[in-house]
Amino acid sequence: MTNDRLQRVFTEIDNRRDQLIADLQSLVRIPSVTGDEGAVQDQVQSLFETRNLQIDRWETSREDILPYMEHVGDQPSYEGRPNVVGTLAGAGNGRSIMLNGHIDVVDPGDASFWKHGPWSGAVEGDLLYGRGSCDMKGGMATFLLAIDALNAAGIKLAGEVKIAATVGEEDGGFGSLGTILRGHRADGVVISEPTRLAIVAAQAGSLVARITVTGKSAHGAMRDEGVSAVEKFIPIFQDLQRWEAERNASLDHPLFADAANKIPISFGKVRSGEWHSTVPETLIAEGRIGLLPGEDMHEFQEAVRQRVLNAAKQDFWLSQHPPDVEFFSGQFAPGETRPDEPLPTALASAHQQVTGQAPIVTGITAGTDMRLYTEIGNMPCIIYGAGDVSVAHQNDEHISISDIQTAAKTIATLLIDWCGVTD
Ligand SMILES: [Zn+2]
Structure with a gap:
């Protein structure tokens, strides 16, 4: 891959700020508090279809997860909560990757405490506001932007890319569990939870x-x-x-x-x-x-x-x-991908190429879906994304638009390196 082609991808990302804002607003403006994710998944599916991704949409049932119940806990409801996976077939024999983002959000509380409404998607300077903007619809927008830029730059990836929009993360992760049990596999998984562009390779x-x-x-x-x-x-x-x-x-x-x-x-x-x-x-x-x-x-x-x-x-x-x-309830096992394994190494290199600096590599004390991919799916998994988790679950949750663009550059660079490119 010449630097020239990478530069074209970065330019496409820089030029797509308005599209990024529109996509992220379209997700933030549809409330999707855990348990009520159906409407926003219609929008996710439409965003995937616009990109010609092949759609798999299904509802995970209680029977499906029964053998793994202790990991995610019993759900108050199973109906009307579809997962949506969009697949971009590889043009060759490269490594595959799954990009995961949960689409559920926590309750916004009293809307009058928000300076813009919780479902506003309001933009002020570099910041986009709303429940889920940071945790983690911004991560989903990151993936879409990366795919758009690669397409526009005429780059065909050799390996398969899946984008998995999953439900129920805030309450144990039964959507990601259902995605694994559905048979969706990849040689590596990246979750774009907000990490302030640090690589999280372990979760307690x-x-x-x-x-x-x-x-x-x-x-x-x-x-x-x-x-x-x-x-x-x-x-x-x-x-x-x-x-x-x-x-x-x-x-x-x-x-x-x-x-x-x-x-x-x-x-x-x-x-x-x-x-x-x-x-x-x-x-x-x-x-x-x-x-x-x-x-x-x-x-x-x-x-x-x-x-x-x-x-x-x-x-x-x-x-x-x-x-x-x-x-009782969901028991969160710890999860880890060793930082010297191929996936974290490739992501660190991509981050360095984009920002000129080596990334922070760390662990987090909170539970995420990572453990389901590493412990049950047996797939290497890391977390990397724009946004600061300290504003998640808060009033006036927001995310930096330019940080999403930086994250998208890193993801696009990773995809080129990890999946390979066909001419
Ligand atoms: Zn999250």
Whole structure:
């Protein structure tokens, strides 16, 4: 590939700012809160068809995912939530690639807190606003822009390219799981979640756990005759905090060296008690417990259970009434693609060619669909995209249009290198 041809692709991307904005607005303006993705997928399909991509559109059923239920959790609904995969056939025998973007978004909350409406797609200078602009309809627009520029520059890729627009990522990832189970395969997967153009080659996992502590009820005026489940939860909670600190000190993973807390333990929901003047006899705490790539999810579940039971043994009441530990909802396994594997290496080289700088290569503590592609699909997978995740899930979510163009240049360069080109 001559620099001249690459330059033509970059010029096409620079010249397509208006088209990029129109495509991204068309996606942002259709609400697609997790569970209600049907309407936006009509628009995705139309954008794919305009590019002559071959369409596969289907709904993943509960029966399909049943054997893998623990990874994504049971869904509140399965109907009207199609995945859409658009395929661009390869013109030769190059390596294939799948470009993945989830099309669902989180609820925007109270629209009056947004300076533009959450579904506005308003443009101010270099920024495009709206729920999903950053997380991650901007990623989908990145892929479309890269494909458009390659087409316009007359470049025919040798390997097959799939663009997968998937549902349900924000609630466990059953859309990406369904895409894998449907049989969509590639020699590598790139997810354009917002990473500020860093290469994310590893994601930590998180177990969703429920701890039930049993006490003994009594009238509050005679509390010493009862056993407060709240008081009995406190030593367990404190022991888990100590464990978090110990694990942070002892766990060593190069891609998480910069994380202040690599494996957060956090309880988001704690319920106890029936009445202000009754000693509470039950406490139910639900939270997430982090784990790193290299740690086995099922072994770690057992380690969590043992840690809680050991803490309980230090207390006479709890040793006689051990807490119950269960794991529910989607369990996020950790996932990883080694940075020296071909896909991250090729992406790093593409980023360097576009920006003149070596990319940051790192890991993230949040769960993404990456783990489904690496752990269940057995495909190398990395995350790379424009946008800053710290504005995702926030009011006034936005993304930089010029950063999308930079990401699209990197993706186009990667496609040329990875898939090869036929003359
Ligand atoms: Zn996302």
